[in-house]
């Protein structure tokens with residue numbers, strides 16, 4: 001940049017003209033108002049792009065949700081014969097695919113619950129503690145309510161996905177998966 005540029009350089013902070021300014025100011029004649037103008041423009045660009053990214057993200061989530069709702073039903077898979085588990089015992093299984101570890105716990109005579117086995121914090125496998133009515137994640141001392149899957153202590157904030165169950169002819173079947181904890 002030279003002093004003869006068409007765009008005028010603003011007055012230096014000390015109010016003196018360009019000539020008596022120190023060498024460093026003449027070598028780097030920053031036009032502060034112009035500089036602020038660019039910053040404001042960059043900031044506006046940043047705000048617009050951030051808002052756009054946020055809006056696109058929201059649409060993506062909506063799209064995923066409607067896509068999931070439109071998905072075909074999950075398979076019905078036999079887990080274990082009712083008699084094979086005593087009250088308080090548990091069984092690890094996979095559902096709906098071989099890569100989805102789950103855990104089934106028998107709570108009572110005709111009462112079973114099953115959840116995704118991976119902790120909603122950082123995906124460690126949870127362990128049933130039926131004597132305390134909890135599922136325990138030993139990685140960071142996370143706890144979930146055994147009867148609902150809701151987080152009750154430690155880092156996890158989201159409930160475990162629940163596997164819906166049916167008992168047919170003396171066998172416990174997995175019939176679907178839901179995030180509902182009721």
Ligand code: FES
Pocket residue numbers: 119120121122123124137138139140141142154155156
């Ligand atoms: S992974 Fe379960 S509490 Fe951190």
